[in-house]
Amino acid sequence: RKEVEQDPGPFNVPEGATVAFNCTYSNSASQSFFWYRQDCRKEPKLLMSVYSSGNEDGRFTAQLNRASQYISLLIRDSKLSDSATYLCVVYNNNDMRFGAGTRLTVKP
Amino acid sequence: DAGVTQSPTHLIKTRGQHVTLRCSPISGHKSVSWYQQVLGQGPQFIFQYYEKEERGRGNFPDRFSARQFPNYSSELNVNALLLGDSALYLCASSFQGALLYEQYFGPGTRLTVT
Numbered sequence: 001r002k003e004v005e006q007d008p009g010p011f012n013v014p015e016g017a018t019v020a021f022n023c024t025y026s027n028s029a030s031q032s033f034f035w036y037r038q039d040c041r042k043e044p045k046l047l048m049s050v051y052s053s054g055n056e057d058g059r060f061t062a063q064l065n066r067a068s069q070y071i072s073l074l075i076r077d078s079k080l081s082d083s084a085t086y087l088c089v090v091y092n093n094n095d096m097r098f099g100a101g102t103r104l105t106v107k108p
Numbered sequence: 109d110a111g112v113t114q115s116p117t118h119l120i121k122t123r124g125q126h127v128t129l130r131c132s133p134i135s136g137h138k139s140v141s142w143y144q145q146v147l148g149q150g151p152q153f154i155f156q157y158y159e160k161e162e163r164g165r166g167n168f169p170d171r172f173s174a175r176q177f178p179n180y181s182s183e184l185n186v187n188a189l190l191l192g193d194s195a196l197y198l199c200a201s202s203f204q205g206a207l208l209y210e211q212y213f214g215p216g217t218r219l220t221v222t
Binding site for chain 1: 141143148149150151152153156163164166198206207208210211213214215216
């Protein structure tokens with residue numbers, strides 16, 4: 001079993017749609033969680049950290065479920081510019097583990 | 109302000125050769141980490157250096173080594189290249205010493221081993 005697993009997609013959604021991604025992790029001792037965004041042939045960039053109580057940044061909401069060992073990302077009112085690969089990242093003891101990413105395409 | 113810079117952008121090497129990749133962090137950042145990203149996969153952590161000392165190491169063979177210089181720039185060295193080493197090598201910098209903090213990635217060096 002991979003340490004961090006994501007549905008690779010692709011998710012193809014129309015503009016304005018709501019889309020959600022899940023990510024599961026295997027190490028119950030994992031300490032911190034993040035979502036990074038990677039555009040095609042570009043470097044990853046931090047989208048948001050994921051806090052235990054859940055957190056929101058504009059149209060983006062992240063949730064953490066430690067009991068079930070998964071994190072989620074919800075994107076509301078999708079924009080064309082949201083098209084990218086979304087990487088789930090799990091941190092433990094100065095080791096970062098990235099998922100393979102979920103690809104999102106938002107269409108007009 | 110300049111972001112993380114990496115050189116070269118592209119590189120083609122033959123199996124068995126050695127390669128050195130270079131990274132300059134954002135000004136003021138003291139931590140540099142290296143990642144390997146194979147096509148279709150997420151980045152895989154190789155090393156982290158902070159204040160010129162190794163702070164973390166991923167599950168990579170001893171053919172991979174790195175160092176950080178007094179100006180906080182860094183080199184990643186790979187010996188005895190294998191076809192499987194073909195990947196995008198990403199460098200990331202951060203101000204703090206733990207990977208817990210936001211990592212700012214450079215554009216990467218695309219290495220092809222033939």
